[in-house]
Amino acid sequence: MLLDNIHSPDDVKKLEEDQLPELCREIREFLVENISRTGGHLASNLGAVELTVAIHRIFDTSRDRLVFDVGHQSYTHKILTGRRERFSTLRKFGGLSGFPKPYESIHDAFIAGHASNSVSVALGMARARTLLNKNYHVLALIGDGAMTGGLAYEGINNAGASGESLIVILNDNGMSISPNVGGLTEHLNYLRSRPGYYLFKKWYWRLFGEHPEKNKIYQFNHKIKKALKRTLLPGSSLFEDMGFTYLGPVDGHNLSRLCEMLRRAKETSGPVLLHIKTRKGEGYPFARESPDKFHGVGPFDIKTGNLLKPGEMSFSDIFGESLIKYAREDSRICAITAAMKDGTGLTKFAELFPDRFFDAAIAEGHGASMAAGLASQGMIPVFAVYSTFLQRAYDMLIHDTALEKLHVIFGVDRAGLVGPDGETHHGCFDILFLAPIPGFVILCPSNFSELKSMLRQAIFEETGPVAVRYPKGGEKNFIQDTSQARLIRIYPEIPPDKNLNKFLNKNIKIKLISYGILINHVLDAAEKLNQMGIGAEVWKFNQIAPLYPDEIQAAFGDCDIILFLEDSMEDGCVGQRAAAILSQSGQGPKKLILKNLKSSFAPEGSISQLEHEFELDSDGVVKAILNAME
Numbered sequence: 203m204l205l206d207n208i209h210s211p212d213d214v215k216k217l218e219e220d221q222l223p224e225l226c227r228e229i230r231e232f233l234v235e236n237i238s239r240t241g242g243h244l245a246s247n248l249g250a251v252e253l254t255v256a257i258h259r260i261f262d263t264s265r266d267r268l269v270f271d272v273g274h275q276s277y278t279h280k281i282l283t284g285r286r287e288r289f290s291t292l293r294k295f296g297g298l299s300g301f302p303k304p305y306e307s308i309h310d311a312f313i314a315g316h317a318s319n320s321v322s323v324a325l326g327m328a329r330a331r332t333l334l335n336k337n338y339h340v341l342a343l344i345g346d347g348a349m350t351g352g353l354a355y356e357g358i359n360n361a362g363a364s365g366e367s368l369i370v371i372l373n374d375n376g377m378s379i380s381p382n383v384g385g386l387t388e389h390l391n392y393l394r395s396r397p398g399y400y401l402f403k404k405w406y407w408r409l410f411g412e413h414p415e416k417n418k419i420y421q422f423n424h425k426i427k428k429a430l431k432r433t434l435l436p437g438s439s440l441f442e443d444m445g446f447t448y449l450g451p452v453d454g455h456n457l458s459r460l461c462e463m464l465r466r467a468k469e470t471s472g473p474v475l476l477h478i479k480t481r482k483g484e485g486y487p488f489a490r491e492s493p494d495k496f497h498g499v500g501p502f503d504i505k506t507g508n509l510l511k512p513g514e515m516s517f518s519d520i521f522g523e524s525l526i527k528y529a530r531e532d533s534r535i536c537a538i539t540a541a542m543k544d545g546t547g548l549t550k551f552a553e554l555f556p557d558r559f560f561d562a563a564i565a566e567g568h569g570a571s572m573a574a575g576l577a578s579q580g581m582i583p584v585f586a587v588y589s590t591f592l593q594r595a596y597d598m599l600i601h602d603t604a605l606e607k608l609h610v611i612f613g614v615d616r617a618g619l620v621g622p623d624g625e626t627h628h629g630c631f632d633i634l635f636l637a638p639i640p641g642f643v644i645l646c647p648s649n650f651s652e653l654k655s656m657l658r659q660a661i662f663e664e665t666g667p668v669a670v671r672y673p674k675g676g677e678k679n680f681i682q683d684t685s686q687a688r689l690i691r692i693y694p695e696i697p698p699d700k701n702l703n704k705f706l707n708k709n710i711k712i713k714l715i716s717y718g719i720l721i722n723h724v725l726d727a728a729e730k731l732n733q734m735g736i737g738a739e740v741w742k743f744n745q746i747a748p749l750y751p752d753e754i755q756a757a758f759g760d761c762d763i764i765l766f767l768e769d770s771m772e773d774g775c776v777g778q779r780a781a782a783i784l785s786q787s788g789q790g791p792k793k794l795i796l797k798n799l800k801s802s803f804a805p806e807g808s809i810s811q812l813e814h815e816f817e818l819d820s821d822g823v824v825k826a827i828l829n830a831m832e
Contacts (some may be wrong), residue, residue: 361445
């Protein structure tokens with residue numbers, strides 16, 4: 203196999219041109235075979251195989267800077283840059299990341315996991331190159347929906363005006379820019395991308411444009427050409443009006459044409475936009491037919507395309523079902539998503555209430571502002587968004603929502619650790635940035651019943667901004683609905699007026715505190731400690747913002763050891779805020795234990811592996827208590 207002999211981009215450059223189609227076929231087979239076992243982003247990577255091979259034929263990514271947008275189309279790039287042997291570890295703990303990571307390879311120019319920033323990053327690199335008098339090429343590979351984010355246009359606008367030499371490759375796979383319609387348009391675009399067109403442009407400039415006395419003729423003809431292009435080639439005028447040389451569109455599965463156009467882009471000074479048209483899922487029929495299903499997929503059967511593990515009911519599913527129920531009760535309720543209709547459980551809602559469903563595309567800031575506008579006019583908007591992507595809308599949470607005290611509900615999906623996507627996708631910051639915003643209520647259901655109750659509370663009982671945060675996956679053993687209280691003791695299950703001394707060893711008073719899905723670990727830890735003869739109370743926060751000092755002081759003002767378990771960063775976590783309340787009141791434990799991620803970004807791995815690594819499971823809690831007692 204050709205692929206067995208590819209250990210670096212230099213090996214790709216050594217191949218004969220007629221060998222490249224076979225290399226692409228082998229890469230696709232490799233991707234399908236490996237992702238069927240590990241899970242990952244399949245459809246987008248299958249569509250970018252020829253493009254990635256062509257880039258490595260024309261450029262040297264050990265020097266030239268290739269900036270991926272989102273990065274989930276970087277698998278072929280990883281295969282060609284010496285990481286093929288590690289693909290069995292893809293998205294696993296201690297293994298290969300599913301996104302570009304500079305610590306993995308010199309060929310990864312920049313970390314990528316969120317969308318729409320590639321042009322801005324590439325422009326910064328190009329400007330640094332100019333200021334430092336370096337000589338290398340800078341490429342931004344954008345597509346797969348990233349062009350629906352406003353940041354992409356901010357970057358393109360500034361890059362076009364900069365005059366810096368950089369290449370923006372727009373991988374248009376049907377999710378970024380709608381295709382131009384009509385045979386005339388396609389034919390004219392084809393003529394514009396032929397070598398003769400560019401040779402003619404150079405000759406015409408030398409004949410008229412370079413000579414001042416003839417420049418008026420050139421300018422007059424140029425205005426006529428621009429007017430014709432605006433009428434006949436609307437797809438190119440947007441980028442050319444922004445200062446780019448537009449090339450394309452080019453068939454993204456035609457290697458010889460790709461290489462030819464990349465060479466032309468490489469030789470062109472100033473900003474260039476190369477428009478590539480590809481097909482998601484190319485080479486694997488099931489992914490071609492259902493690119494959304496195979497965008498991010500778990501392990502599957504290659505022959506049938508079916509998942510090996512049927513999906514369990516998730517918090518996202520329950521959120522979507524509950525929102526449908528409440529929308530039937532109140533016609534003011536509407537749903538918003540940022541290009542994550544399926545992931546956030548809103549597919550059925552969109553079908554049942556198409557007039558009340560809004561997809562903001564990959565533009566979370568716009569989605570939050572639109573929600574504020576809806577709320578200001580009497581609607582009840584519910585914005586379902588992953589925690590890690592809500593970060594992109596922070597100003598809108600303060601300026602557009604909280605300052606106006608608007609009743610906007612944020613369904614904060616994938617809160618806490620999320621697993622194989624790694625540090626760019628863990629939802630470990632929303633608590634830290636939402637809690638300080640005045641007027642924001644944050645509710646944390648631990649199971650499906652509580653999610654239903656808390657979402658109802660957020661919609662029908664609260665009047666200002668509310669975040670209901672819930673984890674990836676399904677519920678665990680704790681299924682009791684305790685949502686009627688903001689803070690509640692749930693273990694030991696005895697009346698609060700009874701003496702707890704029979705549960706205590708050496709008269710130590712221990713309180714284990716958590717919220718959300720982690721309450722299961724705390725309950726397990728309390729049971730393990732009880733079996734050792736060590737009594738511990740378990741307290742559960744249902745609302746983590748705002749905190750009420752009188753409740754905190756009454757619950758935790760008199761004890762020896764307090765442990766807070768959270769899958770968030772430490773600075774600004776619930777434990778710190780509660781401890782500050784106790785300290786200001788002159789109360790507090792003899793020993794305070796904050797179990798969280800501290801200041802570390804969690805890597806790839808299963809949620810259970812990461813919880814064990816950071817000692818956020820029941821064993822970690824027991825270990826911490828025993829150490830504190832010593």
